[in-house]
Each structure stands twice: as structure tokens, then as C-alpha cells.
Amino acid sequence: MSNPTLRQISMLELIPRAPRKTYTKKLKEQLSDRGYDVDERTIQRDLVSLERVLPLICDDRDKPYGWSWTEEGLGIQAPAMDPIEALTISLAEQYLEPIMPKASFKRIGYFFKRANNVLKDTSPRLINRWRNRVRVLPEMLRFKNPILNKSAEQALYKATFEGQQIRALYRKRGDTKSSLRHIHPLGLVMKGSINYLICMMDEDKENPRYLPLHRFESVEILDEKIREPKDFDLDEFTHTNNLSFEYSKKLYTFKALFDFTAAAHLMETPLNGTQKIEKKIDGRLLVSARMTDTLQFEQWLKSFGADVEILEPKKLRDKFKKLASDLTEKYF
Amino acid sequence: MSNPTLRQISMLELIPRAPRKTYTKKLKEQLSDRGYDVDERTIQRDLVSLERVLPLICDDRDKPYGWSWTEEGLGIQAPAMDPIEALTISLAEQYLEPIMPKASFKRIGYFFKRANNVLKDTSPRLINRWRNRVRVLPEMLRFKNPILNKSAEQALYKATFEGQQIRALYRKRGDTKSSLRHIHPLGLVMKGSINYLICMMDEDKENPRYLPLHRFESVEILDEKIREPKDFDLDEFTHTNNLSFEYSKKLYTFKALFDFTAAAHLMETPLNGTQKIEKKIDGRLLVSARMTDTLQFEQWLKSFGADVEILEPKKLRDKFKKLASDLTEKYF
DNA sequence: TTCCACAGCGACATAATCTGTCGCTTCTTG
DNA sequence: CAAGAAGCGACAGATTATGTCGCTGTGGAA
Numbered sequence: 001m002s003n004p005t006l007r008q009i010s011m012l013e014l015i016p017r018a019p020r021k022t023y024t025k026k027l028k029e030q031l032s033d034r035g036y037d038v039d040e041r042t043i044q045r046d047l048v049s050l051e052r053v054l055p056l057i058c059d060d061r062d063k064p065y066g067w068s069w070t071e072e073g074l075g076i077q078a079p080a081m082d083p084i085e086a087l088t089i090s091l092a093e094q095y096l097e098p099i100m101p102k103a104s105f106k107r108i109g110y111f112f113k114r115a116n117n118v119l120k121d122t123s124p125r126l127i128n129r130w131r132n133r134v135r136v137l138p139e140m141l142r143f144k145n146p147i148l149n150k151s152a153e154q155a156l157y158k159a160t161f162e163g164q165q166i167r168a169l170y171r172k173r174g175d176t177k178s179s180l181r182h183i184h185p186l187g188l189v190m191k192g193s194i195n196y197l198i199c200m201m202d203e204d205k206e207n208p209r210y211l212p213l214h215r216f217e218s219v220e221i222l223d224e225k226i227r228e229p230k231d232f233d234l235d236e237f238t239h240t241n242n243l244s245f246e247y248s249k250k251l252y253t254f255k256a257l258f259d260f261t262a263a264a265h266l267m268e269t270p271l272n273g274t275q276k277i278e279k280k281i282d283g284r285l286l287v288s289a290r291m292t293d294t295l296q297f298e299q300w301l302k303s304f305g306a307d308v309e310i311l312e313p314k315k316l317r318d319k320f321k322k323l324a325s326d327l328t329e330k331y332f
Numbered sequence: 333m334s335n336p337t338l339r340q341i342s343m344l345e346l347i348p349r350a351p352r353k354t355y356t357k358k359l360k361e362q363l364s365d366r367g368y369d370v371d372e373r374t375i376q377r378d379l380v381s382l383e384r385v386l387p388l389i390c391d392d393r394d395k396p397y398g399w400s401w402t403e404e405g406l407g408i409q410a411p412a413m414d415p416i417e418a419l420t421i422s423l424a425e426q427y428l429e430p431i432m433p434k435a436s437f438k439r440i441g442y443f444f445k446r447a448n449n450v451l452k453d454t455s456p457r458l459i460n461r462w463r464n465r466v467r468v469l470p471e472m473l474r475f476k477n478p479i480l481n482k483s484a485e486q487a488l489y490k491a492t493f494e495g496q497q498i499r500a501l502y503r504k505r506g507d508t509k510s511s512l513r514h515i516h517p518l519g520l521v522m523k524g525s526i527n528y529l530i531c532m533m534d535e536d537k538e539n540p541r542y543l544p545l546h547r548f549e550s551v552e553i554l555d556e557k558i559r560e561p562k563d564f565d566l567d568e569f570t571h572t573n574n575l576s577f578e579y580s581k582k583l584y585t586f587k588a589l590f591d592f593t594a595a596a597h598l599m600e601t602p603l604n605g606t607q608k609i610e611k612k613i614d615g616r617l618l619v620s621a622r623m624t625d626t627l628q629f630e631q632w633l634k635s636f637g638a639d640v641e642i643l644e645p646k647k648l649r650d651k652f653k654k655l656a657s658d659l660t661e662k663y664f
Numbered sequence: 665t666t667c668c669a670c671a672g673c674g675a676c677a678t679a680a681t682c683t684g685t686c687g688c689t690t691c692t693t694g
Numbered sequence: 695c696a697a698g699a700a701g702c703g704a705c706a707g708a709t710t711a712t713g714t715c716g717c718t719g720t721g722g723a724a
Contacts, residue, residue, distance in 0.1 A: 004681090004711070006385055008337045012410035020414065024671085039713055044672070053338055063671055063720070069411040078344035078408040079401040082352065087493060088436045089443075092428055095522075100427055104420045111421075111443075130493055133519035133530075133566055140472055141632045143601035161419060161462055173596070187465035190427075193601045198465075214600065234465055264505075268546065269475035269525045300473045303631035306658035321663040326638035327656035331649070336682070336710090356700085371684055376701070395691065395700055667724080674717085681710065689702080694695100 007036040008046055012054070012076060021059060021066030074114065081118045087130060089115035094136040101195060103150050145193045146214035155219035156197055160185045165224045169217035178217045184226040187234045198237060200227065208237055250293040252313045258285045259307035288312075339368040340378055344386070344408060353391055353398030406446060413450045419462060421447035426468040433527065435482050477525045478546035487551035488529055492517045497556045501549035510549045516558040519566045530569060532559065540569055582625040584645045589616045591639035620644075 014030050015022055024043050031038065047067055050056055055073025059066035069075055081089070093112045096105060119127035152168070159166045166185060171178035184200040186208055196210040208229070258266070260283050267277055275289040291297055298316070301308055302323070310317045346362050347354055356375050363370065379399055382388055387405025391398040401407055413421070425444045428437060451459035484500070491498045498517060503510035516532040518540055528542040540561065590598070592615050599609055599617075607621040623629055630648070633640055634655070642649045 003381060003385075005337045005340045005382075009341065009408055009410070013408065013412050015411055016414055017411045040671090041673085041714085042712060045711085049335065050337075053335075060672095065672080076341055076345065076408055076410040078341070079347055079349045080345050082348055083493075084490070085439060087489070088439045091436060091522075092424075092432060092440060095428055095432055096424055100424060104423060107417060107420045108424060126493060126495075129495060133492060135519070135521050135566060135570060137521060137523040137570065139524035141603075141628050143598075144604060146600045157419070158416070160465060161415075161458060163458075163461060187467070189467050189469060190423075191469040192471035194597070212600070234467060238467060238469065265526070266475075268478045268544065271473075272476060296473050299635035302637045303635040305634045305655050306662065309662050317663070320659070323637050324656065324659035324663045327652070328660050330638065330641050331653040331656045372700090373685085373702085374683055377683085392701095397701080665724100668722090670720085670722105672718085672720105674715105676714090677712105679710105679712085682708085684707100685705090687702105687704095690700085692699085693697090 004046075007031060007038065008050065009076075010034055010036065011043070011046060012050065015056065015067055015069055017073075017075075018057060018068040018071045021068045023064040023066060025064065027067075072110070074117070077114065081115060083119065083122045086115040086118040086122075090119065090130070091134065091136070094134070098138060098142060099192075101153065101190070102145070103153055143193050146212070148214035149217060152216045152219045153213055155221055156185065156213060156216065157188070159219070159221050160188050160197070162221075163226050165222040165226050166219050167222055168219045170211065171215045171217060173215070178215075184228065186226070186228055186232060187237075189234075189238055198234065200229070208232070210237075210241060251290050252293060252316075253288065254291040254316070255286070255288040255310075255312040256301070257309045257311065258287055258304065260285055262304055262307035263287065336378075339363060339370065340382065341408075342366055342368065343375070343378060344382065347388065347399055347401055349405075349407075350389060350400040350403045353400045355396040355398060357396060359399075404442070406442075406449070409446065413447060415451065415454045418447040418450040418454075422451065422462070423466065423468070426466070430470065430474060431524075433485065433522070434477070435485055475525050478544070480546040481549060484548045484551045485545055487553055488517065488545060488548065489520070491551070491553050492520050492529070494553075495558050497554040497558050498551050499554055500551045502543065503547045503549060505547070510547075516560065518558070518560055518564060519569075521566075521570055530566065532561070540564070542569075542573060583622050584625060584648075585620065586623040586648070587618070587620045587642075587644040588633070589618055589641045589643065590636065592617055594636055594639035595619065 010031060011027060014027055024040050024047070027043050028038070028040050031043070047056070047058070051058060055070040055075075057068055057070050059068070089112060093115075116127070119130070155166070158164075164185075166183050168181055168183055169178040170181050170183075182202050183197075185197055186200060187198040189196045189198060189210065195213045197213060197216075198208050198210050200208055206229070257280065260279075263285050266275070266285070266287060270277075271287075271289045271291065275287065277288075278286040280286055298319070301310065301316075301320075310320050342363060343359060346359055356372050356379070359375050360370070360372050363375070379388070379390070383390060387402040387407070389400055389402050391400070421444060425447070448459070451462070487498070490496075496517075498515050500513055500515055501510040502513050502515075514534050515529075517529055518532060519530040521528045521530060521542065527545045529545060529548075530540050530542050532540055538561070589612065592611075595617050598607070598619060602609075603619075603621045603623065607619065609620075610618040612618055630651070633642065633648075633652075642652050
């Protein structure tokens with residue numbers, strides 16, 4: 001089909017958003033790859049005519065002119081979002097906002113803007129109601145995010161993605177000054193308010209380390225591929241270094257008596273599929289489940305204070321026994 | 333400008349995704365609103381010619397034919413995502429997946445699909461590396477999500493959005509059978525694995541209630557606007573009903589001694605802007621901050637076990653004193 | 665400087681297309 | 695069965711799209 005419409009749509013999809021640009025030559029090639037064999041002159045004409053009606057800009061300071069979509073221009077999206085979809089996205093926005101790195105969140109902001117535009121168009125009164133009537137609440141205490149250097153962060157992402165070595169100014173915990181290091185990035189781990197770079201450093205050529213992103217002061221991407229330990233497995237690494245706790249392999253049978261009101265929610269949101277629950281005569285709930293042995297689970301139990309009595313495993317019960325005496329010692 | 337390209341792009345934006353459809357008549361009007369005054373015949377021709385090259389479908393079982401984009405078709409997006417943007421979105425996907433209602437997450441899945449497509453095109457090797465090298469780890473214990481009825485959930489969303497009354501089969505906590513209720517939805521609150529409908533019920537015409545979505549068995553949207561209490565404020569409601577804890581207004585000055593290793597992270601991710609931290613001679617950290625009086629904060633403190641000693645406020649210290657004796661009583 | 669390559673642009677002629685109109689057909693509905 | 699609605703084929707004239715060519719200005723190399 002030699003329909004100009006399709007060719008022009010393809011072309012519009014090939015034009016990047018400012019500040020990146022593309023050029024007629026490049027467009028000609030890319031369009032040719034997609035089966036549109038046209039003269040460069042035609043592309044020029046198309047660009048000029050589309051520029052008049054769409055938020056395109058042409059950088060004519062240098063001579064192959066550089067074409068891009070304007071930074072904030074709305075572009076084209078078909079099919080348009082329907083209202084329910086837009087609502088869902090605006091909900092996703094509420095979920096993401098507090099937990100995602102600020103810079104990343106901003107980068108996809110135009111997308112949320114588009115969703116909100118759709119909602120505005122359909123019915124400003126309804127969208128307002130939605131705004132006022134839906135909340136995503138934090139499940140737990142949120143800490144302040146560490147301050148981090150945006151350009152360093154971006155560079156770390158890029159280097160990890162492309163597998164390039166870096167040279168970076170990194171400040172060790174406790175140190176006030178940062179020092180220059182040569183690093184092979186292996187991966188990224190986001191956990192709560194802290195994100196970590198998993199990497200090899202010159203000090204230890206065997207074992208990867210994890211470094212919080214906010215301790216990087218500046219990052220320079222080197223023109224050299226990373227050297228990685230063979231069979232490196234990020235999940236295994238996070239597990240053995242206590243970053244993750246989902247994949248722990250040690251299992252035990254857990255049994256405890258919970259105060260009814262404090263643990264009633266376990267009836268509807270069980271710990272996992274193995275959980276069993278039984279109401280005792282004194283009103284307490286006997287909960288049992290196969291659990292992995294993790295720090296987080298212990299912390300969760302401790303947060304119940306005196307509303308839980310651990311029965312099994314004995315080791316865990318002993319820990320709580322010790323906790324009781326430790327606390328007594330502290331406060332009496 | 334009588335350029336067919338632009339008109340056709342506009343038209344593509346006006347065609348909804350299946351199962352919704354649109355019709356030539358309707359398109360003619362909408363295009364006319366946008367300044368494209370063309371014959372219906374032209375629109376028909378455009379549709380047929382675009383159908384051949386784009387994932388459009390025409391439902392010709394009935395006679396104004398219904399046009400839509402196919403359910404999974406990729407549509408048009410310009411400007412295209414650049415790779416970094418696509419990475420960011422694929423990261424957002426990792427953040428959202430565990431915490432967002434499954435149905436909602438699926439609804440915007442096409443968007444993540446698009447991002448992943450961009451990445452695949454740029455470099456399949458790199459995207460694979462990214463997949464293997466980036467993890468979003470849960471910060472805390474995740475419970476199993478309650479099972480919920482998808483159509484009921486969708487209806488609750490819709491009714492809340494549109495402000496319509498509903499008639500629903502709702503199962504009270506503890507009950508095995510559900511009963512029919514007449515409800516005025518006021519809002520939605522998502523908190524961890526449980527989502528709540530805030531609403532007025534016939535039993536109590538004064539005070540809103542909150543009902544977990546997973547206890548709804550079926551929902552029928554009525555053709556009647558909700559009656560809402562005047563000056564209803566969702567934030568105030570969540571606050572007074574202990575759903576949220578961020579906006580509590582009671583403030584106190586908190587002081588405690590933390591074990592160094594257990595609380596070192598507070599130096600980088602402070603509780604809030606008012607936090608002060610001081611290293612004592614015995615190695616412990618004296619942390620002080622203005623805090624709101626919330627259950628969650630107390631739970632967080634309890635999760636430290638014997639690694640924290642509360643100094644102020646006295647009330648809180650007393651609670652921990654009582655905790656110590658309660659635990660001793662339980663375990664000795 | 666001069667020369668050359670490159671990119672953009674205007675002009676032009678022709679082929680290709682786009683589009684409104686009309687009339688026929690098919691289907692539904694009362 | 696009549697009327698109306700929607701789709702579709704055909705047609706013709708107007709419009710547009712496109713390749714080609716040659717001119718111009720710019721910038722770098724000789």
C-alpha cells in the first residue's frame with residue numbers, strides 16, 4: 001500500500017522526543033527498512049507539512065536539520081485511553097509516587113499527564129470526585145529518602161544497563177570524604193527507600209559488594225565492558241547477603257497464639273498457603289504455618305508486642321524469652 | 333489543511349479498543365467537531381483501507397458496522413519511547429506488580445508490553461541483562477492477597493467513580509453467608525493487601541463505614557445517585573478510623589537509645605526532617621524527633637525488640653515497661 | 665582563495681489519489 | 695410490504711503526491 005498516511009505515521013513514530021533528534025537521511029533509511037521506499041525530498045516535505053499541525057520542532061541551526069517532538073508535546077496515541085483505563089493509570093500513579101525513585105517517576109510523568117487529560121476531557125466533575133475519593137495508604141512507616149545525585153544515579157542506571165565499567169567518587173559509610181573507585185556494575189536492587197548497586201570492586205576480585213546509590217557523588221562511564229564473575233546470580237546474591245528474604249530456603253513449622261483483634265486480619269490475608277488457624281476457648285488464635293527463617297518475620301512478630309506468644313519452634317520461643325528478660329533488664 | 337493523514341490519525345485516536353466500538357456516523361460528527369468535514373463515504377473508505385494495515389476490526393454482524401482496535405493490538409504511539417524511558421517503565425512494572433490489584437494491573441498491561449517491545453527491538457541481549465540484573469525487593473512481609481470477585485471489584489470501582497448507589501451481596505466478618513445490602517459508595521482506600529470501600533449503609537445514616545472489597549460477592553449498580561453526608565472528607569475519615577496514620581495531628585518529642593547496627597540506617601534515611609542523632613560513648617545512638625502518635629510507629633519500635641530503649645515520652649516508655657512485664661509473665 | 669560535497673528548497677510534470685455524488689443492494693423494522 | 699438506514703461500487707474531476715533536476719548557501723579541505 002502506497003498510502004502516505006501510514007508512511008507518515010511510521011515516520012512520526014520514528015521521530016524522538018527533544019532533546020534527541022533525527023535526520024532526513026536516517027528517516028529515509030529507517031522507512032526503507034519498513035518498506036516505504038521514498039525520496040528524501042518527500043520526507044522533507046512530509047516533515048514540513050506535519051510540523052505545521054503537530055508539536056514538532058526543527059533545529060535548523062546546523063545543516064542536516066534535526067527533527068524532534070517538542071519536550072512537552074502530547075504526541076499521538078491510538079487507540080486513546082478509555083476512562084476506566086485512565087483511572088487505573090491514575091491509581092498506578094498513586095501507588096508509584098511514594099516508592100519509586102523520584103527521577104524515574106518524573107521520566108514517565110507525561111504518561112500520567114496523558115491519563116489525567118483523558119479524565120479531564122470526559123468529565124471534570126467525575127475526575128475531581130475520583131481524586132478526592134481514592135487513596136493509596138502507606139502500609140508502614142515511610143522514612144525520608146536519602147538525597148542522591150541525579151546525574152550519578154542516571155549514569156549508574158545506564159552503566160548497569162549497558163554493562164560498562166565506571167569510575168566513581170564513592171563515600172564509605174561513616175566517611176566524610178569520598179574517594180575515587182573503579183567499579184564493575186553487576187546489578188541494581190531497590191529496597192524500600194534505599195537502592196543498591198551490586199558490583200565488583202578492585203579491592204576484592206572474588207566477591208560482589210552492594211553499595212547504596214546515595215553514597216555516590218559522581219560517576220563516569222568508561223568505554224570498557226564489565227568483567228563479571230561467571231555464573232553470577234543476582235537472586236542468590238541478594239539472598240546470601242540478607243537483602244532479600246523472600247527466597248530463603250530454610251523452612252520451619254511456626255506455631256503461636258495471637259490476640260484475637262491483633263491478628264484477625266490473618267484470617268483473610270494469610271501468611272502463605274500453608275497457614276492454619278484455630279480459635280481457642282480463651283479467644284486467642286492459634287496460628288501455624290510453614291515459614292522461612294527470616295529476620296523480617298521475626299521483626300513482624302516482635303511488632304505484636306505482648307499480643308503474641310510463640311510456641312514453636314523452640315529456638316524462636318527462646319529468642320522471645322530472652323527478649324523478655326532483656327527488656328526487663330532495660331526498663332527495671 | 334485538507335491533509336488526509338491528519339484526519340486519519342485523528343480518526344484512529346477516536347476508535348476505541350475492543351470490546352467497545354464506534355460507528356461511521358459517530359466518527360463523522362467527532363471529526364467534524366475537530367474541523368474535518370468529510371463525507372461519510374470517505375470515512376468508510378478510510379476505515380477499510382486502514383483495516384488492512386493496522387490491527388483494527390470491524391464487527392459486521394449488525395448494520396451500522398462497529399469499528400474498534402483489536403484487544404491486544406499494539407496501536408500507534410508517537411513519539412516512540414526511548415530506551416531509557418522503556419527501562420523506567422519496566423522498572424515501574426516491577427514496583428507495581430506485587431502491590432496493585434491484579435485486575436487493575438492487567439488492564440494497563442499493554443503499556444508494559446509496549447515498553448518491553450521497545451527494549452526487545454533495541455537490543456535483546458541488553459534487555460535480558462536488565463531483566464536479570466534489576467530487582468525490586470519487598471520491604472516487609474507480604475501476605476497472601478485475599479481472593480476477590482473480579483466483576484464485583486470492577487463494579488465497585490465504577491460505582492465509586494460515577495457516584496452511583498449499589499445493591500450488593502456482602503459477607504460480614506465471621507459470617508459464612510452473605511446478605512443483600514443497599515450501599516452508597518463514597519470512596520476507596522487501598523492499604524497493603526486489603527482494599528476498602530468507604531460507604532454509607534442503610535443501618536446507620538450518619539456515619540460512613542469501611543468494608544473490605546473481598547467480602548463483596550456480587551454488586552449491582554443502581555440507576556440512582558448516591559446521597560453523601562455533607563462535608564465528607566476522606567482523609568479525615570481514614571484518619572479517625574485508624575486506616576491511615578500519616579496525617580495524625582498529635583505530635584510529641586520522641587527520644588530513644590538504639591543499638592548502633594540496628595539503627596545505623598536512620599543516619600541515611602531519617603524518620604523525618606526533625607530527626608537528630610547523636611553517638612553515645614557506649615556506642616548506642618540517641619535518636620530524637622518530633623513524631624506523630626501512631627500505632628505504626630509503636631509497632632516499628634517494638635520490632636527492634638531489645639535493640640531500643642525508649643526515653644521519651646514517658647507514656648511510651650511506660651508502655652514498653654508494661655511490655656517487658658507482660659512478656660515476662662507470658663514466657664516465665 | 666577555490667573547489668567540492670552536502671543539505672535544503674523551489675519548480676514542474678505526471679501519475680496517483682482522494683473525495684463527493686449517485687444509485688443500487690441488503691437488511692431491519694413497523 | 696413499504697420505508698428507512700447503512701453499505702458499497704462506479705465515476706469523474708479536482709487535488710495531491712512524488713521523483714527529478716537544478717539552484718543556492720554553507721563549511722571544510724586543498
